[in-house]
Amino acid sequence: xxxxxxxxxxxxxxxxxxxxxxxxxxxxxxxxxxxxxxxxxxxxxxxxxxxxxxxxxxxxxxxxxxxxxxxxxxxxxxxxxxxxxxxxxxxxxxxxxxxxxxxxxxxxxxxxxxxxxxxxxxxxxxxxxxxxxxxxxxxxxxxxxxxxxxxxxxxxxxxxxxxxxxxxxxxxxxxxxxxxxxxxxxxxxxxxxxxxxxxxxxxxxxxxxxxxxxxxxxxxxxxxxxxxxxxxxxxxxxxxxxxxxxxxxxxxxxxxxxxxxxxxxxxxxxxxxxxxxxxxxxxxxxxxxxxxxxxxxxxxxxxxxxxxxxxxxxxxxxxxxxxxxxxxxxxxxxxxxxxxxxxxxxxxxxxxxxxxxxxxxxxxxxxxxxx
Amino acid sequence: xxxxxxxxxxxxxxxxxxxxxxxxxxxxxxxxxxxxxxxxxxxxxxxxxxxxxxxxxxxxxxxxxxxxxxxxxxxxxxxxxxxxxxxxxxxxxxxxxxxxxxxxxxxxxxxxxxxxxxxxxxxxxxxxxxxxxxxxxxxxxxxxxxxxxxxxxxxxxxxxxxxxxxxxxxxxxxxxxxxxxxxxxxxxxxxxxxxxxxxxxxxxxxxxxxxxxxxxxxxxxxxxxxxxxxxxxxxxxxxxxxxxxxxxxxxxxxxxxxxxxxxxxxxxxxxxxxxxxxxxxxxxxxxxxxxxxxxxxxxxxxxxxxxxxxxxxxxxxxxxxxxxxxxxxxxxxxxxxxxxxxxxxxxxxxxxxxxxxxxxxxxxxxxxxxxxxxxxxxxxxx
Numbered sequence: 002x003x004x005x006x007x008x009x010x011x012x013x014x015x016x017x018x019x020x021x022x023x024x025x026x027x028x029x030x031x032x033x034x035x036x037x038x039x040x041x042x043x044x045x046x047x048x049x050x051x052x053x054x055x056x057x058x059x060x061x062x063x064x065x066x067x068x069x070x071x072x073x074x075x076x077x078x079x080x081x082x083x084x085x086x087x088x089x090x091x092x093x094x095x096x097x098x099x100x101x102x103x104x105x106x107x108x109x110x111x112x113x114x115x116x117x118x119x120x121x122x123x124x125x126x127x128x129x130x131x132x133x134x135x136x137x138x139x140x141x142x143x144x145x146x147x148x149x150x151x152x153x154x155x156x157x158x159x160x161x162x163x164x165x166x167x168x169x170x171x172x173x174x175x176x177x178x179x180x181x182x183x184x185x186x187x188x189x190x191x192x193x194x195x196x197x198x199x200x201x202x203x204x205x206x207x208x209x210x211x212x213x214x215x216x217x218x219x220x221x222x223x224x225x226x227x228x229x230x231x232x233x234x235x236x237x238x239x240x241x242x243x244x245x246x247x248x249x250x251x252x253x254x255x256x257x258x259x260x261x262x263x264x265x266x267x268x269x270x271x272x273x274x275x276x277x278x279x280x281x282x283x284x285x286x287x288x289x290x291x292x293x294x295x296x297x298x299x300x301x302x303x304x305x306x307x308x309x310x311x312x313x314x315x316x317x318x319x320x321x322x323x324x325x326x327x328x329x330x331x332x333x334x335x336x337x338x339x340x341x342x343x344x345x346x347x348x349x350x351x352x353x354x355x356x357x358x359x360x361x362x363x364x365x366x367x368x369x370x371x372x
Numbered sequence: 373x374x375x376x377x378x379x380x381x382x383x384x385x386x387x388x389x390x391x392x393x394x395x396x397x398x399x400x401x402x403x404x405x406x407x408x409x410x411x412x413x414x415x416x417x418x419x420x421x422x423x424x425x426x427x428x429x430x431x432x433x434x435x436x437x438x439x440x441x442x443x444x445x446x447x448x449x450x451x452x453x454x455x456x457x458x459x460x461x462x463x464x465x466x467x468x469x470x471x472x473x474x475x476x477x478x479x480x481x482x483x484x485x486x487x488x489x490x491x492x493x494x495x496x497x498x499x500x501x502x503x504x505x506x507x508x509x510x511x512x513x514x515x516x517x518x519x520x521x522x523x524x525x526x527x528x529x530x531x532x533x534x535x536x537x538x539x540x541x542x543x544x545x546x547x548x549x550x551x552x553x554x555x556x557x558x559x560x561x562x563x564x565x566x567x568x569x570x571x572x573x574x575x576x577x578x579x580x581x582x583x584x585x586x587x588x589x590x591x592x593x594x595x596x597x598x599x600x601x602x603x604x605x606x607x608x609x610x611x612x613x614x615x616x617x618x619x620x621x622x623x624x625x626x627x628x629x630x631x632x633x634x635x636x637x638x639x640x641x642x643x644x645x646x647x648x649x650x651x652x653x654x655x656x657x658x659x660x661x662x663x664x665x666x667x668x669x670x671x672x673x674x675x676x677x678x679x680x681x682x683x684x685x686x687x688x689x690x691x692x693x694x695x696x697x698x699x700x701x702x703x704x705x706x707x708x709x710x711x712x713x714x715x716x717x718x719x720x721x722x723x724x725x726x727x728x729x730x731x732x733x734x735x736x737x738x739x740x741x742x743x744x745x746x747x748x749x750x751x752x753x754x
Contacts, residue, residue, distance in 0.1 A: 005671040006678070254750050269753045274746035281745060282687045289667035307663075315664050363656045366663070372640040372655050 040200035050118025071295030074240035081244020096122030099230035123163035160202025175221030246323035399462035410501025442496030471495035505549030541590035565611035584726035623689035690741035693731035
């Protein structure tokens with residue numbers, strides 16, 4: 002397998018992404034959206050499309066840049082550092098990966114829409130407070146040549162901005178993945194006011210009509226399409242969380258050097274030095290797991306489950322520690338809304354739950370390692 | 373480039389096939405199967421002797437050392453191929469020693485040509501066994517406060533003092549030691565890195581018994597030992613530079629191959645379907661962290677090829693050893709009362725568990741590692 006170190010191209014990608022995002026989407030951008038009551042910035046998304054980011058996993062023949070999962074992780078990581086608010090993971094990673102599993106003209110057209118930045122996708126899988134796709138209960142009942150879908154989904158990230166939604170529903174004995182426009186009759190969306198100020202929706206389906214054309218992949222076989230898409234999303238989310246941890250950590254170390262109490266910089270106190278050093282070690286070890294997941298998805302995708310769950314589990318633990326230490330070491334200022342650290346803590350908590358929490362992924366690692 | 377490496381691989385494969393004795397292809401890496409070499413070494417078998425001689429003749433006991441000093445002159449890529457071909461046939465390591473791991477790198481970096489030519493080839497051939505004399509009763513984490521003295525008397529030193537935690541001092545032929553050569557200088561500036569023949573008059577050793585049982589550790593005493601002055605490595609009174617360089621090596625060794633972090637007993641097998649949720653949670657977290665640490669070791673090895681990892685290696689030492697302690701705790705918990713008996717149902721597990729507690733002390737404590745990271749990696753004020 003390719004080394005876990007960044008290649009020259011990857012370093013350039015990271016540097017150029019950083020340059021763009023520091024200018025276009027620093028943390029103040031998220032704060033601005035929140036204060037304006039918005040969850041999406043179409044102008045930012047259009048710029049990402051122009052740079053080829055929305056097509057990072059779209060084949061070249063469908064207008065994409067086809068840079069692969071390691072590159073998608075690098076972009077997600079840079080976004081995480083400044084808490085960039087965009088539908089990147091749901092659309093450019095999860096939906097693009099799902100659509101790539103299907104070889105037909107409709108999927109190609111959908112991929113083109115993603116690459117061009119014209120279509121935003123959301124993934125509607127969760128029905129309860131914990132991620133568990135295999136246990137989805139919402140039913141799509143056979144109706145003539147098609148289906149009628151009824152039920153409710155929750156925690157649909159980017160659900161309010163989305164043009165289309167990938168919906169997981171039970172059909173007979175199996176699960177089927179549907180690709181539906183969000184304006185289909187019978188679909189009702191309501192916004193969740195998430196702590197991280199990002200877009201998420203509850204979606205109800207009231208006898209929504211779906212045809213065979215709306216099925217992505219095969220009926221009763223959602224996982225052939227959905228599993229790779231979920232794994233791609235989990236790896237990218239882990240990378241974003243690595244970025245969130247790195248961003249929070251960098252702020253914290255700077256503060257330890259600047260803030261003076263008892264006449265000295267508080268970074269002189271060994272109690273804080275050792276905690277900061279320990280946290281740095283955690284971020285380093287997690288960075289390896291994140292890089293490995295990207296490489297594995299690019300080079301051996303059928304065997305990537307362990308690598309992906311390892312990355313998501315580690316990233317969840319590390320980012321949680323990073324934001325908790327971030328607030329504590331900043332003291333009172335860390336608790337204020339005027340200071341950015343709180344945004345990091347909120348995003349970390351939402352990302353920890355999305356696409357499976359620590360326990361969910363730890364159980365997958367344990368199963369695959371026969372523990 | 374790739375073609376040349378492919379050709380090298382074929383050559384290595386043929387040579388190993390022809391030269392590695394069958395008995396040395398059992399993957400035996402346990403303590404009892406290690407060949408340490410040295411003047412008093414008793415070979416376990418004729419095969420072990422032959423294997424060492426043949427590998428030494430190729431320079432492959434120290435594949436990346438220069439040929440002039442007994443090495444194989446291999447590039448890192450060639451060395452990787454040699455190691456992977458040896459693993460493929462489960463070949464044992466022909467020779468391990470502190471001379472290879474520690475003194476060799478120090479001499480290659482700081483030694484004169486004469487010193488390299490004199491000391492390195494016998495290490496490569498497994499003829500001379502070395503031990504390390506760093507710690508003293510009053511110099512542990514504060515290593516630079518060593519008090520053992522080497523007083524200059526014309527063309528030689530007179531050495532007096534005591535070292536502790538000298539692994540295999542009772543079996544080694546020579547020792548490399550940190551000794552105070554200038555007691556008036558600031559503590560880091562009055563130390564020299566000195567090579568001493570253990571058979572010199574006035575050198576004695578005493579083994580140390582640990583909480584885990586008998587151990588390779590010894591106390592080493594110097595009583596008016598005469599040592600020629602040309603046996604200083606690097607400049608006199610600049611021994612701390614050599615020591616610092618070597619400590620980095622030691623850290624990498626303890627956290628990597630040396631610690632056996634990822635090999636050995638699997639936590640899964642120990643659990644054997646146990647359904648205690650607390651135990652299972654501990655085992656899962658350990659496994660996750662161990663897998664991520666394994667990937668990190670790989671990443672750092674690759675990093676070391678392109679530049680120096682430097683002080684960040686303190687992370688490998690800190691994290692690797694703390695993880696190993698946690699892993700041993702989980703295994704003891706999994707074993708229950710079966711794991712409480714010396715050499716019982718779980719073999720050496722109780723001794724390994726106790727021994728693992730030293731991992732985060734030897735070679736720089738976890739707390740020293742964290743201080744190194746906070747100051748030299750994160751740049752926090754001292």
